[in-house]
Amino acid sequence: FSQRDAKFLLSAVISKHYSHLTDPEITFAGRSNVGKSSLINAVLRSASLVKTSKKPGHTSALNFFSLSSRAHPKSITVVDMPGYGFRSHQEWGKFIMEYLSTRKELQRVFMLVEAKVGELKSTDESFLDLVEQYGVSTQIVLTKIDKLKCADLEKISSKIIDAATEIAPTAVQPQAICCSSRSKAGIDHLQAEILRVCHI
Numbered sequence: 001f002s003q004r005d006a007k008f009l010l011s012a013v014i015s016k017h018y019s020h021l022t023d024p025e026i027t028f029a030g031r032s033n034v035g036k037s038s039l040i041n042a043v044l045r046s047a048s049l050v051k052t053s054k055k056p057g058h059t060s061a062l063n064f065f066s067l068s069s070r071a072h073p074k075s076i077t078v079v080d081m082p083g084y085g086f087r088s089h090q091e092w093g094k095f096i097m098e099y100l101s102t103r104k105e106l107q108r109v110f111m112l113v114e115a116k117v118g119e120l121k122s123t124d125e126s127f128l129d130l131v132e133q134y135g136v137s138t139q140i141v142l143t144k145i146d147k148l149k150c151a152d153l154e155k156i157s158s159k160i161i162d163a164a165t166e167i168a169p170t171a172v173q174p175q176a177i178c179c180s181s182r183s184k185a186g187i188d189h190l191q192a193e194i195l196r197v198c199h200i
């Protein structure tokens, strides 16, 4: 991918506003400030297509982007979700639940957890309950690994996968992806995984 291949489509909170988008789709979810928007920019090799912020709660609706390139004949849709754990659960939950329960284009949710935090928080656990309930394939992505010693990463990764699998045994994929938007570690791996799950 390159920035030239990516464009912002729309921002929405109700399904009526995105139901006409029919390309295979992937979504980035996770607690507020975990690095969702930064990671999408890294994947798209763009500095600023997706707005990021030091203040939690920056992204407040579902933001849809389209990715297409000459190398790949089909386009895919990438969704940046608002973070959980910042807005009230009720407010956040309503449109996220509608999205997760009805979105048949959705191939996989990449659920981000900050590597340094090292564990699932209760909001992560609630989200895993939802993806299990709606049968949405979900892959854990450990973020901001530039803040961590490499030696600790494997231990943290298997601890988080184990905990997530216990909550969502059918939804959670057995392998985590470890990334840093800052150092760009793991970005190629994540891109390859996106293409693979979208069958292009």
Ligand code: GTP
Residues within 6 Å of the ligand: 030, 031, 032, 033, 034, 035, 036, 037, 038, 039, 051, 052, 053, 054, 055, 056, 057, 058, 059, 060, 081, 082, 083, 084, 143, 144, 145, 146, 147, 179, 180, 181, 182, 183
């Ligand atoms: P919300 O939209 O509020 O849910 O946040 P978000 O998950 O989209 O996080 P965002 O990408 O806006 O990043 C939050 C903060 O983390 C920003 O200050 C980023 O600069 C920082 N950050 C993001 N990725 C990395 C990373 O890989 N390494 C480091 N060290 N910092 C990062």
Ligand code: MG
Residues within 6 Å of the ligand: 036, 037, 038, 051, 052, 058, 059, 080, 081, 082, 083
């Ligand atoms: Mg964001």
